[in-house]
Amino acid sequence: MTEIDLRDGELDGAVAPGPPENCTHCGRVLLGVRPICLYCGKRVARNPFAR
Numbered sequence: 001m002t003e004i005d006l007r008d009g010e011l012d013g014a015v016a017p018g019p020p021e022n023c024t025h026c027g028r029v030l031l032g033v034r035p036i037c038l039y040c041g042k043r044v045a046r047n048p049f050a051r
Ligand SMILES: [Zn+2]
Pocket: 023, 024, 025, 026, 027, 028, 037, 038, 039, 040, 041, 042
């Protein structure tokens, strides 16, 4: 999986951010890579392919 990790030029376990996702609870845009909404504090089920 090293090739995928290097896809954005950095071996940090994450690729470059894709299009913003919205919280499924409050609808606000999720910031960063955390699966927790900053606004309502609920865990958001993120797309496993959007890593
Ligand atoms: Zn939320």
